[in-house]
Amino acid sequence: MLRFHLQVFIYGFRPYHRIMLRGIPGPPRQWLFGNIPETLKEGGIYKTQQVYAQKYGPVFATHQIFQPIVMVESPELARKVLLQNNYRCVFPNLLYGEEAAFEASTYLDTRGDKHRTVRGAWQPFFFSGSLEGFLALMWDAADLLAESVELERKQDKYMDIHGMVQAMTVQVVGTTAFGVHFHTQLADKANKSNSEDVQQLLQAVYDIMAPEAFSFSVYAMFLVLFPFAAPLIKLVAHHFPDKGLHRVRQGRQIVIDIVKKLMADRRLDIENEQRRESKGLQKTRPSFAETTGERRGVAPGSFVDLLVNATDKATGESLSDLERTNQAFVMVMSAYETTANSLAFTLYMLARPENKSKVERLTAEIDAFGRNKVPTFEDLDKFPWLEACLNEGMRVYPPVPTLTREAERSMELGGYHIEKGTMLGVAVFSMHNNPAYWKEPEKYLPERFMEGTPEAAAKPAHGYLPFGEGTRACIGLRFARMEAKLTLIRLFQQFTFELQPGQEVLPLRETITLSAANGVFVKAIPR
Numbered sequence: 001m002l003r004f005h006l007q008v009f010i011y012g013f014r015p016y017h018r019i020m021l022r023g024i025p026g027p028p029r030q031w032l033f034g035n036i037p038e039t040l041k042e043g044g045i046y047k048t049q050q051v052y053a054q055k056y057g058p059v060f061a062t063h064q065i066f067q068p069i070v071m072v073e074s075p076e077l078a079r080k081v082l083l084q085n086n087y088r089c090v091f092p093n094l095l096y097g098e099e100a101a102f103e104a105s106t107y108l109d110t111r112g113d114k115h116r117t118v119r120g121a122w123q124p125f126f127f128s129g130s131l132e133g134f135l136a137l138m139w140d141a142a143d144l145l146a147e148s149v150e151l152e153r154k155q156d157k158y159m160d161i162h163g164m165v166q167a168m169t170v171q172v173v174g175t176t177a178f179g180v181h182f183h184t185q186l187a188d189k190a191n192k193s194n195s196e197d198v199q200q201l202l203q204a205v206y207d208i209m210a211p212e213a214f215s216f217s218v219y220a221m222f223l224v225l226f227p228f229a230a231p232l233i234k235l236v237a238h239h240f241p242d243k244g245l246h247r248v249r250q251g252r253q254i255v256i257d258i259v260k261k262l263m264a265d266r267r268l269d270i271e272n273e274q275r276r277e278s279k280g281l282q283k284t285r286p287s288f289a290e291t292t293g294e295r296r297g298v299a300p301g302s303f304v305d306l307l308v309n310a311t312d313k314a315t316g317e318s319l320s321d322l323e324r325t326n327q328a329f330v331m332v333m334s335a336y337e338t339t340a341n342s343l344a345f346t347l348y349m350l351a352r353p354e355n356k357s358k359v360e361r362l363t364a365e366i367d368a369f370g371r372n373k374v375p376t377f378e379d380l381d382k383f384p385w386l387e388a389c390l391n392e393g394m395r396v397y398p399p400v401p402t403l404t405r406e407a408e409r410s411m412e413l414g415g416y417h418i419e420k421g422t423m424l425g426v427a428v429f430s431m432h433n434n435p436a437y438w439k440e441p442e443k444y445l446p447e448r449f450m451e452g453t454p455e456a457a458a459k460p461a462h463g464y465l466p467f468g469e470g471t472r473a474c475i476g477l478r479f480a481r482m483e484a485k486l487t488l489i490r491l492f493q494q495f496t497f498e499l500q501p502g503q504e505v506l507p508l509r510e511t512i513t514l515s516a517a518n519g520v521f522v523k524a525i526p527r
């Protein structure tokens, strides 16, 4: 018992971390709880980072949840962290056995050659040719969104545009990545065929990403307090899960089961096509080119097709089924929520009354293109102001507020020595909103992203990081930008938006991502 007490005391004091972080400024690390109480008091990690950066400067050490982490909050240091280190931090969790193996092979956590293989398997999905092929599907989804907005507008109601945009981005993931229609949008309610599956899927993703997911179980608390007993805690948690742990595990299983089903269906589909082709029979499924004109066409060159055919370049072997399922799982987790959040933040900014002149410039740009025209892939370069509005939205509210890396070797950061293996973080939200780097950061000024303007000249050369940087930067950047641009074009061809009073300050919800906690409520004004 004495030994146990000693271990608790030593862990609470964290001598090893103190040695690793020696000399690096930062908030006092409370015995046992690190900086958790302050994070709770400030209302989020991204908030405490702002407070600490002001107090301690561009390099500071904090104890976020489980781990000590050295944060940087300057464009130059952020670049150094992101370009010199290729691995994201892996935080301790309660997963055990097969679930732990699944997590370890997740794209977001893969390392070295495996990362190159996985990234290589994903890449063709984002080639210009593929993106161009997705345009009609994305436009289709944006069109349904506009129809849904019109339905709500007719009832003269304030609507949660965040929720509606989310339903749209889910549809886009369905058609482009999985070749299925999720029928999530209001104007598409009649097609309910698989909407229950989708509701389940969304709930599951929500459960996995919920803020409580970080402390979802009483076992998590034991893991924080007694990390040296992790194997035992995980074993007990696995066999006797409490309600919180059960919820997250169930969520993961639902997502895995659904993506497995989607892949199996698609595989069968491909086999049937090949069989018909070998017999010289006509295709049952029209090619994408044949469906682009159709309102509800599905792209056969989908992500699932890529996964089914993916091979490991190094070994020539195909990816294991576990790895394929894993990639599809990551696609579900990473592709829709961030895009929906960035659109919702931009729409929020454009609905604020003080930004009326920005909207006028946006509608003028869209009208110059055409109020009833569908843009082609090339046309998308003709909307610099729209793109600037989107960029500025992600500056004020970066959908991923913190980036992480593990120090691959010892390095120097802002005059401090960093030991190999130290967890590093980039305080993106804080940096994007720091007056030391951005003049009047509280103002929504898309001009910052318009070449030749004084606002653009005053912008830092680096330090704008909504998609990260380096070998681990967002692979879906072009896909996301294209989808967001098409959506804004389609919406502002028909409407402008008015913010519901009472949302002058937008409550935020922080998980790995940042989103509007209670939605974004607007009234649509027909143009």
Ligand code: HEM
Pocket: 082, 088, 107, 108, 119, 330, 331, 334, 335, 336, 338, 339, 342, 399, 400, 403, 404, 465, 466, 467, 468, 469, 470, 471, 472, 473, 474, 475, 476, 477, 479, 480, 481
């Ligand atoms: C506006 C929308 C999006 C934002 C703001 C965003 C942001 C990010 C950020 C910040 C990272 C981490 C970068 C780093 O650590 O340096 C990331 C990684 C990633 N994103 Fe996105 N993302 C968006 C959309 C998408 C979409 C649409 C997809 C897929 C279709 C996607 C797939 C991924 C993947 C797979 C990674 C991991 C890349 C790697 O480790 O190699 N993202 N994203």
